[in-house]
Amino acid sequence: MEELQQQSDFRQRLERLIGSEKPYAWAARNGLNKGSFTNMWYKGGVPRLGTAQKIAANSGCRVEWLLYGDGPMQDSAAKALENAQSAVLHAVQTAAGDTEEHEVPNSVQEEFCFIPRYNLKASAGFGTSAAGEEPMFYMAFRRYWVKNYLNASPRDLVVISVKGDSMSGVLEDRDTILVNTAERIPGEGLFVIRIGDDIFVKQLQRLPGGAVQVKSANPLYETFTVDLSRATGEFEVIGRVVWYGRQIA
Known part of the structure; x- marks a missing residue:
């Protein structure tokens, strides 16, 4: 029963990573072979550590979260980067002006x-x-x-x-x-x-x-x-x- 629950929970986390992208396109982009991904996506298989590490590295999530649901999806550094990007996007959307380009600090380069x-x-x-x-x-x-x-x-x-x-x-x-x-x-x-x-x-x-x-x-x-x-x-x-x-x- 615990194994079935783990498989179900892993599938939900995998769905969260894939989002609206086509599953097999996402798998190919992340370097996963078709057989391995089919086992995870359709047969409820949980990947080995090496495969999980590859998925985590390409998707920006934590391996512990991906395999076991432990802790946050992302580490603090990655989350901080995501928040910073969201802040930049918000600033771009709300900025007003007639210039063709946005003014950014020299340090951004x-x-x-x-x-x-x-x-x-x-x-x-x-x-x-x-x-x-x-x-x-x-x-x-x-x-x-x-x-x-x-x-x-x-x-x-x-x-x-x-x-x-x-x-x-x-x-x-x-x-x-x-x-x-x-x-x-x-x-x-x-x-x-x-x-x-x-x-x-x-x-x-x-x-x-x-x-x-x-x-x-x-x-x-x-x-x-x-x-x-x-x-x-x-x-x-x-x-x-x-x-x-x-x-x-």
Whole structure:
């Protein structure tokens, strides 16, 4: 009975994290494989500690809260950051004036790191021949978030865009994605890869024997397998997708 109650309570907390997002899209964005997420979402399974830690790191919640419902959902530092962002949003909504931009203190710039945004076509060989490419512009991300939630270094991050519909349902055409180029070992999750001279955003799954399964979210595109031992020079992992942004209108 206690186990059933724990499963029910965990499912409620998971629903709170996912919110209005499509469950499998949320799972893919957080690097969870389909089987593991299906076990949690439909079969009432409670994840192992390693999986729970991954969910907590990506969602900004505490592991103890996620697994057992112990304590607050977020730690005090994360909650303080959320409150600060809410205060900024409130100030923006209530501010009056004719200026085109909001005036902010000079110290605010120190809170952000600026990540280069590359043109996808110009960077078709990113990681090899595109090393000398100049960014189109830079995008600002909060340093605290990059360090504490992505566990990444700003120098390893790049921004590109998604092209095409092969990942439709998870990533859409023209979505903006943040890629951690330090994570170049194929694993389970969303990765940017190079095949020949072309760049793709795909769901990868490592298979026994040194192979990688490359999957699309759109069922019109076939899944295929790459033998890493035979794909030298033709296949490369550029990095793992750690965030995406989308224009609504």
